[in-house]
Amino acid sequence: MIEATLARSAATARRRLLDICFPVLALGILCAALAALGALIADVWGDGASRLSWDFMTGFPSRRAADAGIWHALTGSVFIILLTGALAVPIGVATAIYLEEYARRGLWSKIIEINITNLAAVPSIIYGLLGLGLFVRALAMGRSVLAGASTLALLVLPVIILSTREALRAVPGSIREGSYALGATKWQTVWYQVLPVALPGILTGTILALSRAIGETAPLITIGALTFVAFAPDGIWSPFTVLPIQIFNWVSRPQQEFQVNAAAGIIVLLVLLLTMNATAIWLRDRFQKKLT
């Protein structure tokens, strides 16, 4: 009797130990990851913080590093990403709704699904080449904001479709059934019941996809954004540059002063990214709270 109790408590102790080990290990890994990120940010901050100023934010490119600013690239990035969202989100969400709610399950939908998954994994430079051939040349959009945004829209479309489908799939079937049983049509069910429930997931996926797009350089270089642009874009046909390209441009200069500019540019880009991700989290929490 006593032995049995002791044996059990030994086993319990081992399980307890394991129970403690795992969170400690996970916490360790998390700290390592955060430390690497922290070191990176500290390094960039050390290099570039001194350069951050109102003049830098609102300035235009210049051959003299001290006069050069980032306004044209910042507005270019923001403009491009807004336009990318405006193009990709409606198409992506509509595609996902069609595939998930309307399309008949069969060989075709399987093939489409596999293709979309593959497209999400295609290197971004391939999208750049496609954009160059299709938008810049064939559709004669030139090296414009519209061509850039269209290219990035193609790039993020698979990700938006996949994450929207995932969000739609997570909506319980009982909600759909409840709606149909009241005499709602398919569209009413999707619009009034399914989409509101899926919205937080759709928003999160979309914003994460867009914040990936904002850091993209390769496809935009391919379609020709790496030209010297000395003004902020003033319309969808305007030539443009974006933050990563401006940073790349500065980094590739030999002068030390431009390296400082690059570091300051990176800080601006990071702030923009963090703002977008924070917005994603905020929106998600807000809609989730409304639902429960």
Added chain:
Amino acid sequence: MSASIPIPSLAGIAARGAQPAIQGPPKVQAEALNFFYGETRALQDISINIQPNVVTAFIGPSGCGKSTFLRTMNRMNDIIPGTRVEGKLLIDGTDIYGHGIDVVSLRRRVGMVFQKSNPFPKSVFDNIAYGLRVNNMDGSRAEVEERVEQSLRQAALWDEVKDRLHDSALAMSGGQQQRLCIARALAVKPDILLMDEPASALDPIATQRIEELVYDLKKDYTIVIVTHNMQQAARVSDFTAFFWLGKLVEYDRTQKIFTNPGEKTTEDYVTGRFG
């Protein structure tokens, strides 16, 4: 009275259906109805006449096809891919699987309360107003409010929720949620109400309220209720249909089913010897 009803043999049931002697046209009429989930035949040659303005209980062991049959009546099974219906199912004399049937308006006329309560993740008010909106029954705001109140009163829920109409429906208790689902179904004024084990997850008091509700509702509605609870079937229903392995074994007045069933299987089931 019940002695005058002839007791057909089991073979006879499958062929022509066991129907208690009733006057007047039936509300729902199934004729040799078969239902398939892919290759699985879940309903076999069901023939039954369900009377208007009475409560009909479906009983039978788990997996015998009660829910499946219930869901053929408002064509909810259409949503499940790979399903197939054979035979006829008439409501007020019209074959609901015939040509030119508008499934959407059929479902408004044949309301359903699900086994597991499924309120929408919206406010109490919006849960009920939704049915009105999708069916273009929402006139003025005042009319909607009136209809919401009326439905909640019918479902014996008004007093509990009148001060929190705009709180989330998910914040209510399980029993309240189930009554909300009943109110939601009533709001669009169906003439048939299908209830799939509406009280299976409720405590005795909530169960009793739902039973009272069913009793009150039958003067305006035709009610079909699935239940595993024999006492409940005996208490609330006028007619009882006993299903077994996808077949309708016996269908008769509830009193007869529970006191003097015509089939040995029925007797074994209602007395708790199997199932």
